[in-house]
Amino acid sequence: MSMSRRTINQNRREYEIMLAYMVNKYPSTFFPSGVPPRALKIGILHDIIADNPDVPKRQIRRFVGSYTRKNRYLRALVDNVFRIKLDGTVDAPVHVDNKTFAAAMLAGRKAEAKAAA
DSSP states (O other): OOHHHHHHHHHHHHHHHHHHHHHHHOTTTOOOTTSOOOOBOTTHHHHHHHHOTTSOHHHHHHHHHHHHHSHHHHHHHHHOSEEEOTTSOEEEEOOHHHHHHHHHHHHHHHHHHHHHO
């Protein structure tokens, strides 16, 4: 197995472990794979870090970064009207610029996939 393949598998495993942790700790905010996510509050990373002092900051940052770059999360930005806090309550509307950016990212990824096929 090549080093890059092993690293990809390690990253995927770390993501799945953190997702399970987040789903367990914040069931109104994070959802298992296959369940559409909701748009997260801007700055939620800092809330998660503050609420989890025993979890390495780097690990939380990597998880939140991966979570928010996934296509399913980008679709949540396009589809959802409001962002949510850690407790699942409504925070603020998803700004039109965020919706536009997410839609453009999804369109670009779709075009790349089509070109590669």
